[in-house]
Amino acid sequence: MNSPVPAITVRDLTMAYGSFVLQRDLNFTIYEGDIFIIMGGSGCGKSTLLRQMIGLKPPATGSVCYGSANFWELDDEQQASIIRKAGVLYQSGALWSSMTLAENVALPLQHYTDLTPAVIAELVTFKLSLVGLAGFEEFYPAQLSGGMRKRAALARAIAMDPEFLFFDEPSAGLDPISSRNLDQLILELRESLRATVIIVTHELASIYAIATNSVFLDSNSKTMLATGDPKTLLQQESTHPTVLQFLTRGTGKREVCTV
Numbered sequence: 591m592n593s594p595v596p597a598i599t600v601r602d603l604t605m606a607y608g609s610f611v612l613q614r615d616l617n618f619t620i621y622e623g624d625i626f627i628i629m630g631g632s633g634c635g636k637s638t639l640l641r642q643m644i645g646l647k648p649p650a651t652g653s654v655c656y657g658s659a660n661f662w663e664l665d666d667e668q669q670a671s672i673i674r675k676a677g678v679l680y681q682s683g684a685l686w687s688s689m690t691l692a693e694n695v696a697l698p699l700q701h702y703t704d705l706t707p708a709v710i711a712e713l714v715t716f717k718l719s720l721v722g723l724a725g726f727e728e729f730y731p732a733q734l735s736g737g738m739r740k741r742a743a744l745a746r747a748i749a750m751d752p753e754f755l756f757f758d759e760p761s762a763g764l765d766p767i768s769s770r771n772l773d774q775l776i777l778e779l780r781e782s783l784r785a786t787v788i789i790v791t792h793e794l795a796s797i798y799a800i801a802t803n804s805v806f807l808d809s810n811s812k813t814m815l816a817t818g819d820p821k822t823l824l825q826q827e828s829t830h831p832t833v834l835q836f837l838t839r840g841t842g843k844r845e846v847c848t849v
């Protein structure tokens with residue numbers, strides 16, 4: 591088997607809002623093809639960590655490296671070229687309500703490429719079909735269910751065939767079936783795009799269903815308590831009790847939760 595190739599490496603990262611330190615000494619590696627979960631209790635800094643990875647907020651200290659390049663030491667153009675390789679699905683979905691799904695998905699293609707309108711239209715149809723929304727091109731977001739809106743936002747996030755896909759709480763607001771379908775879709779997209787996927791979530795069923803790697807942030811100690819495949823962390827004797835509490839929903843029983 592080939593050894594895993596590092597895609598994103600976080601080193602000695604400290605995150606802060608002003609003098610309020612959220613997390614310090616974060617060290618972990620995300621490998622190509624990982625489905626990497628950022629997990630931890632409410633308010634520990636998961637979304638903030640995501641923002642530091644996608645160029646929205648610089649770290650107080652430390653580095654976020656894509657390959658060997660420290661993102662926060664690159665110039666604007668170099669940063670933009672990395673950001674172009676990333677698709678992001680925000681918690682709210684954040685579609686433009688005054689635009690059809692086709693217009694929403696076309697936006698990044700119009701903004702970042704010189705493709706003709708005809709090619710863009712074909713790509714939009716293809717991306718919508720990948721997320722199970724073929725035929726919904728002319729619908730407006732308000733005409734869709736929450737799950738469909740999320741999938742439409744995902745179609746926009748994958749418009750540029752991203753190497754990295756970031757999700758902030760993708761299951762928020764979804765019923766269990768839609769949530770499971772979204773997990774399946776994430777697995778399929780990882781395969782078809784050959785993407786590396788980074789997800790903020792505390793949905794245990796999703797974590798066990800799709801994760802290959804993770805980091806656990808703790809708000810009490812203000813640092814990470816574990817990194818690795820959550821199923822392995824669940825079984826390991828050395829796993830920190832706080833992580834075990836999280837992974838077992840407080841029961842302490844080392845069973846994989848699938849619902």
Ligand SMILES: Nc1ncnc2c1ncn2[C@@H]1O[C@H](COP(=O)(O)OP(=O)(O)OP(=O)(O)O)[C@@H](O)[C@H]1O
Pocket residue numbers: 607612630631632633634635636637638639
């Ligand atoms: N722009 C900001 N300015 C100041 N403090 C902030 C800002 N954004 C977040 N915080 C604070 O940082 C802490 C962590 O927020 P963050 O959203 O990263 O946590 P989280 O783990 O994603 O939380 P949750 O699981 O509840 O979504 C919270 O205490 C929050 O109030």
